[in-house]
Amino acid sequence: MEELVLITMDNIIREGNPTLRARAKAVSFPMSDDQKQLAHDMMEFLENSQNPELAEKYKLRAGVGLAAPQVDVSIRMTAVLVPDENDEPLFKHILVNPTILSESVKMAALSEGEGCLSVDREVPGYVPRHDRITLRWYDLDGNKHITKLRDYPAIVCQHEIDHLNGILFFDHINKKNPFNVDENTVILG
Ligand SMILES: O=CN(O)CCNC(=O)c1cccc(Cl)c1Cl
Numbered sequence: 001m002e003e004l005v006l007i008t009m010d011n012i013i014r015e016g017n018p019t020l021r022a023r024a025k026a027v028s029f030p031m032s033d034d035q036k037q038l039a040h041d042m043m044e045f046l047e048n049s050q051n052p053e054l055a056e057k058y059k060l061r062a063g064v065g066l067a068a069p070q071v072d073v074s075i076r077m078t079a080v081l082v083p084d085e086n087d088e089p090l091f092k093h094i095l096v097n098p099t100i101l102s103e104s105v106k107m108a109a110l111s112e113g114e115g116c117l118s119v120d121r122e123v124p125g126y127v128p129r130h131d132r133i134t135l136r137w138y139d140l141d142g143n144k145h146i147t148k149l150r151d152y153p154a155i156v157c158q159h160e161i162d163h164l165n166g167i168l169f170f171d172h173i174n175k176k177n178p179f180n181v182d183e184n185t186v187i188l189g
């Protein structure tokens with residue numbers, strides 16, 4: 001029985017598409033049914049991409065986040081699905097109109113660098129990001145949430161919010177020495 005897979009790699013835009021460098025538009029409430037459906041489809045993509053059988057079957061690159069601009073919808077909405085070490089959801093939300101209210105001076109970068117479904121190439125180097133952030137975001141019903149995040153979930157959310165502002169992960173990599181970070185940056189993982 002064929003699974004219903006609505007978003008595949010074919011729907012994900014790549015470098016060169018101007019939408020990827022645009023500032024996405026704020027979502028107004030109540031959200032349209034189409035916008036709510038897109039949110040569910042984006043989360044479905046993340047779940048499928050993290051399922052080895054489905055990822056192989058539908059040739060999906062694994063992702064822990066997906067921003068609407070990546071499927072060529074320039075609105076401020078992103079799905080985040082960060083698993084813990086037992087593959088249980090550590091942070092699983094659709095963030096609408098996310099804003100970083102505060103951010104730590106302390107920076108963090110993933111030891112293995114970052115990747116992006118919209119970037120069809122490896123770009124080696126540390127991506128310095130805030131180690132802790134306080135996020136304000138809205139859910140699909142328009143309820144406001146304030147969430148404090150640190151480490152991996154914080155890094156993923158910063159990667160996704162960057163997409164809403166036309167920023168790609170390699171924009172943050174030190175051009176001269178990609179593995180150079182200053183002393184207040186901790187390397188994670
Ligand atoms: O915008 C989302 N993507 O491009 C999905 C593919 N990339 C990842 O899952 C990913 C990989 C490593 C570090 C971070 Cl922070 C992220 Cl987000």
Ligand code: NI
Pocket residue numbers: 115116117118159163
């Ligand atoms: Ni990305």
